[in-house]
Amino acid sequence: MGVNMNLKSWLKRAGWLLLVLVSLALIFNQQIKYYLVGSYRPTITKTAIAQNQQKKVDQKEFDFSQTKDLDFQAVAKARANQQAVNIIGEISIPAIKMTIPIATGVSNTTLALAAGTMRPDQQMGQGNYALAGHNMAHGSKILFSPLYYHAKVGQKVYLTDMKNVYTYRIYERKFILATRVDVVNDTPEKILTLITCDATGANRLMVRAKYEGKVAFDQAPKHVQQALSSKYTNK
Template sequence: MSLTIFLLLLIISLSLIFNQQIKDYLVGSYHPEISQTKINSNTKKSGNFNFKKVKSLDLQMIAKARAKKNALHVVGAISIPAIKMNLPIAKGVDNYTLALAAGTMRDDQKMGQGNYPLAGHHMNSHKILFSPLYWKSKVGQKIYLTDLKKVYEYKTTEKTYIAATRVDVVENTPGQNIITLVTCDATGEGRLMVRGKLVKKMAYKEAPKSVQNNFAKSFKNK
């Protein structure tokens, strides 16, 4: 066996062995530089909301998403302190978006108004994307959203499993200010849904310092 072939096989073997660790690093180290001005601009951009085209997440998809710096239209961040989940929120549910962030599920959704649904991948790792939601979320936990202008505090009221066909949970709920978080169940065939109700909202600078620090883990606040 030539040295070149040996090294190639070694690289392939190592990539297979450390596949999950590499994925965790690429996702966990994604911290986009963002500003309120950029969020306002991204909010006006179009997004892909075709859930049927969402694919399972692999290393190749994550690597491509990291390589395409402008592929994600970041519009905010989500933080659930009790389960140490801190993620950027980006517009739409295309595969690049869901590889690195929580994705909005309707074009017209607004933080703190009606139903604010977000989708995210659940992976083997308990730490990245919506995996903490699957493994550790409980009723009563606080959920925070921000667009860098305001912070919206929700309280978890429901954790339940639903059919993948339940697209009604994405629909708006005028007069009822809630958040809906959706991820795959253990089989990949069904969905886990976590819901919370809006408790209060505040200016970003008036939010507790601990909350601001958690958001800082999602992106660089410029």
């Protein structure tokens, strides 16, 4: 009798504890999600990037139509599978304090933790280098959220593969229909195209920048090197 009473009491306490934990998870869902994304700190090195650039990537990794909203489950799954994110560089816009990894493709795992390349043939400093990234909520400082809320014409954008730093300058910022997939097609002009969702999630913000040149990483301005090295281990 005493054993049964103790078991019932324990089960009751365990049930209440589980309820409290679930409630806290629901209440702090956004904060936990932001932490999981913001605390992602891959080691970005010249050697690792060179190895990742040689990896074969399935064409389906570039199917943007399969990209889903970034909810808590997607982020948790991405962190659990973060080794699948194929890091090939970084993008930084110092004026808006945005620096995030660049990875191959636009799978849900990749876009949960990085900006993703939208075509398999892209090269920094050549043609139309197109990247997609998630826009979180207002005030968020992760992924492409700063781009959505703070990017302006005239700001400089830096890409790096840890060998060179490629400089672009923003010349266009406009909202486009989600169906405008043509904007990521390659072009004769050397440009950068950055795509993220608008506030409704139904359409897109497109930010474009013109290529201005490249320098070796260790020859880039100190503030640029610092921006590209502040969040990750770069060697």
